[in-house]
Amino acid sequence: MSGFLSYRYREIEPYTAGEQPQDRQYIKLNTNESPFPPSPKAVEAVTKAAVEGLKLYSDPVSRKLRKAIAAFWGLDESEVVATNGSDEALALAFIAYCGGGEGIASPDISYGFYPVLCGLLGLDNEVIPLKEDFTIDVDAFCATKNHVVLANPNAPTGLALSLAQMERILVANPDRIVIVDEAYIDYGGQSCIPLIPKYNNLIVVQTFSKSRSLAGARIGFAAGQKTLMEDLDKIRDSLNPYNINTLSERIGVAAVEDKNYLEACVAEIVKTRAYTANALQKLGFEVLPSIANFLFARHPKLTGKQYYLALKKEGVLVRHFDKDRIRDFARISIGSREEMEILLEKTEKILKGEIAL
Numbered sequence: 001m002s003g004f005l006s007y008r009y010r011e012i013e014p015y016t017a018g019e020q021p022q023d024r025q026y027i028k029l030n031t032n033e034s035p036f037p038p039s040p041k042a043v044e045a046v047t048k049a050a051v052e053g054l055k056l057y058s059d060p061v062s063r064k065l066r067k068a069i070a071a072f073w074g075l076d077e078s079e080v081v082a083t084n085g086s087d088e089a090l091a092l093a094f095i096a097y098c099g100g101g102e103g104i105a106s107p108d109i110s111y112g113f114y115p116v117l118c119g120l121l122g123l124d125n126e127v128i129p130l131k132e133d134f135t136i137d138v139d140a141f142c143a144t145k146n147h148v149v150l151a152n153p154n155a156p157t158g159l160a161l162s163l164a165q166m167e168r169i170l171v172a173n174p175d176r177i178v179i180v181d182e183a184y185i186d187y188g189g190q191s192c193i194p195l196i197p198k199y200n201n202l203i204v205v206q207t208f209s210k211s212r213s214l215a216g217a218r219i220g221f222a223a224g225q226k227t228l229m230e231d232l233d234k235i236r237d238s239l240n241p242y243n244i245n246t247l248s249e250r251i252g253v254a255a256v257e258d259k260n261y262l263e264a265c266v267a268e269i270v271k272t273r274a275y276t277a278n279a280l281q282k283l284g285f286e287v288l289p290s291i292a293n294f295l296f297a298r299h300p301k302l303t304g305k306q307y308y309l310a311l312k313k314e315g316v317l318v319r320h321f322d323k324d325r326i327r328d329f330a331r332i333s334i335g336s337r338e339e340m341e342i343l344l345e346k347t348e349k350i351l352k353g354e355i356a357l
């Protein structure tokens, strides 16, 4: 840290991304990326002419992408703001609504970016513990005096709230914004997007990084009633007016229009998830009933860290969080069937003592 860094940022803790080590080839099951390539139509969108078009600024409002996302979800284009990853959508919403005496309520175990953003922006983060069974405490979120952010399904647990539970939280907080982060919704949850006409305090955030295999393209969006989207655009135009680059916009439009490809990828992951969960249970793991593209699992004979380190030595990366309540768990992204077979084979050997801890 230099002596020049503003005193405001000296103490903040930045987000730690899942590791991307370069020392060898790993089977990467640690950042919930997709094992499949993006839609072939998205690949075809990167033409020579499209690259040459980069000499011009991108469309400040990414109109084509907003339209395509709106069409997919049955929204009006005025109800969508396209963003540089969904992390940007979260940041725009936090900046737009918090700070005037109200902070953000979020669960103790959830996406690590929420407390980081609160730190950066100097916001109060009201931390509401998950219940004993790792589900979200709906009553506590109904009783909060802060704005709310929830990942649904939650990460790293993979557990989701029903639409009825989300509605209870929305109804209980009429004067506060409820941000629902649906990064993993395509793998089996019920999206809150159909609730948008009913609630003027609802903002849904989604990403193209997971189910659409485009983590590197940095595409996400926020959806909500028109006036909310005007707020987010105001902040976006004050911070990063050309937030989506031209290539990513083209790729995003092609990806969102290829609904069949999305459905095929999701179906494959859902099948492999069931297979892997079952196999882990047979090996003695407790596996939370995830409806995301990852499993959160623990074994009575292994700490999360032991399991993570033993797998890493064998060339398989999973995510371990050195944090109260979840220290015993590993979060395992669902890769291809072949990748999961290797994970299971290594796991069996670890449990048999054939791979040293």
Ligand SMILES: *Cc1c(COP(=O)(O)O)cnc(C)c1O
Residues within 6 Å of the ligand: 032, 084, 085, 086, 087, 088, 111, 151, 155, 181, 183, 206, 207, 208, 209, 210, 215, 218, 219, 220
């Ligand atoms: C992966 C993830 C995101 C997505 O971030 P991007 O910036 O869109 O890549 C957002 N929220 C949660 C809970 C995630 O796990």
